[in-house]
Amino acid sequence: MAAICGPHLLKVGAPNRLQFQHSGNVLKSMSTTMGIIEYGTDVTIGIRNETPLNCYSLSLPVTGEQELVTPSGRLVSDRDTGVIVSPEDTQELTIAGNCRKLQVAITRTAMRQVLQELLQRPAEQPLIFDAGMDAASGRQAAWWRMVRHLLSELEGAAELYGDSYFSADLEKALIKGLILSQPNNYSAALAQAAGTRHPHYLLRAKEFMHARAHESLALEDVEAAAGVSRHKLFEGFRQYFGLSPMAYLKQYRLEQVRRNLLDDRNHGNVSSIAMDWGFTHLGRFSADYRKLFGETPSQTVTRQQARYAR
Numbered sequence: 185m186a187a188i189c190g191p192h193l194l195k196v197g198a199p200n201r202l203q204f205q206h207s208g209n210v211l212k213s214m215s216t217t218m219g220i221i222e223y224g225t226d227v228t229i230g231i232r233n234e235t236p237l238n239c240y241s242l243s244l245p246v247t248g249e250q251e252l253v254t255p256s257g258r259l260v261s262d263r264d265t266g267v268i269v270s271p272e273d274t275q276e277l278t279i280a281g282n283c284r285k286l287q288v289a290i291t292r293t294a295m296r297q298v299l300q301e302l303l304q305r306p307a308e309q310p311l312i313f314d315a316g317m318d319a320a321s322g323r324q325a326a327w328w329r330m331v332r333h334l335l336s337e338l339e340g341a342a343e344l345y346g347d348s349y350f351s352a353d354l355e356k357a358l359i360k361g362l363i364l365s366q367p368n369n370y371s372a373a374l375a376q377a378a379g380t381r382h383p384h385y386l387l388r389a390k391e392f393m394h395a396r397a398h399e400s401l402a403l404e405d406v407e408a409a410a411g412v413s414r415h416k417l418f419e420g421f422r423q424y425f426g427l428s429p430m431a432y433l434k435q436y437r438l439e440q441v442r443r444n445l446l447d448d449r450n451h452g453n454v455s456s457i458a459m460d461w462g463f464t465h466l467g468r469f470s471a472d473y474r475k476l477f478g479e480t481p482s483q484t485v486t487r488q489q490a491r492y493a494r
Contacts, residue, residue: 188217188289190238190271193230201225201281208287209338209345212446213352214294214359218335220246222284229277231269238478239289240311241269242362244319244328248283252276252315259316266317266328268366272310288331290359293477297439298359299370303377305426307370314367323365330361348443385410386420393433397440398461403430437461438476441469445484454481 185206186192196202201224208219221243231237243250244266252259252267253276261267269275271292279285292310299307317324334354338345345351364374382390392409393401403414406429410417421429444457455466458481463469474480 185221188239189241190236192237193228193232195228195230196223196225197227198225202227206287209335211334211351211355211358212346212348213355213443214297215291215446216294216355216358217287217289218331218338219287220284220335221287223279223281225281227279227281229269229279231273231275231277233272233274237269237271237292239291240271240295240313242288242290242317243267243269243285244317244331245283245285248280248285250277250279250283250285253278254315256315261316264318264320266319266324268313268315268317270312270315272312286328286331286335288358290362294355294359295363298356299363300426302360302363302374303370304382304424309369311363312369317366327358327361327365330358334358348446352443382424383420385412385417386424389417389421389429390432393429393436397433397437400462401433406430406433434472435476437463438473441473441481442477442484445481454485 188208203224204222205224206219206221208217208221210217243261245261245263247263250261250267252261252269254273255275259265259267266286267277269277295311296307299311317328319325319328334345345354363370389406389410393406396405407414407417412420417429421427421432425432427435438461441457441461441463444461445454458466458469470480477484
């Protein structure tokens with residue numbers, strides 16, 4: 185669990201009764217882990233803000249109960265109420281011995297990336313969710329139904345769902361659904377962004393860059409595809425994406441490299457994948473990749489290979 189979620193404490197009252205079980209599947213594009221977990225005896229998981237988790241951990245009991253204690257209060261979680269353990273806060277999650285639960289772990293990097301796509305600008309502050317999730321009705325319940333459906337399909341059609349080219353959009357939809365359905369500190373800004381439409385020249389520029397991201401593109405090429413002046417092109421990208429046109433292109437290319445590295449068919453050949461996406465200076469590429477995703481390309485490959493080895 186530390187490999188999936190990051191460092192945390194585990195307190196067990198009766199260690200001889202511990203019967204930990206975890207059956208999980210990984211959606212490769214953004215390394216979201218989904219599965220069923222149980223401990224077999226009462227345990228308490230402790231998270232400290234000096235050693236934050238590397239993911240958002242969401243869980244919903246199928247049987248039994250658990251209780252989350254955060255700085256803002258105490259929350260009992262059963263089959264009708266899920267909980268979100270956030271990366272930053274000091275928290276304790278006490279899990280009953282008879283609790284068997286769904287668990288979804290979404291990396292901070294993936295959450296930030298999807299949030300910024302929805303906002304159409306950089307996210308200045310960490311994303312903070314309300315800790316409790318209504319799993320009985322409404323939008324949050326629909327999200328948990330999506331989790332159950334994906335888990336069922338991952339077990340029955342693992343070869344198809346294991347292909348990141350197929351599952352990437354599903355994984356992003358899962359993360360988008362969570363951000364849009366669960367109240368958080370960006371909810372108001374997201375509602376405002378939802379009413380904002382991109383100008384047609386920006387859509388033309390985006391489509392052009394996405395279609396030709398493997399090629400050597402200059403700013404003049406993007407400018408010609410958009411059909412507007414350079415000043416207006418920069419102004420639009422800054423307003424709607426918080427990036428210059430070429431910075432947007434670099435980020436898109438980095439995201440595609442990561443998708444390829446997480447696809448086991450590429451056998452972790454970092455240099456050739458990076459060069460295929462237009463990165464000729466590998467040292468600079470590695471630094472940019474680490475800045476965006478919080479790990480080096482080789483760490484992505486090592487982590488992915490370790491998962492397949494288990």
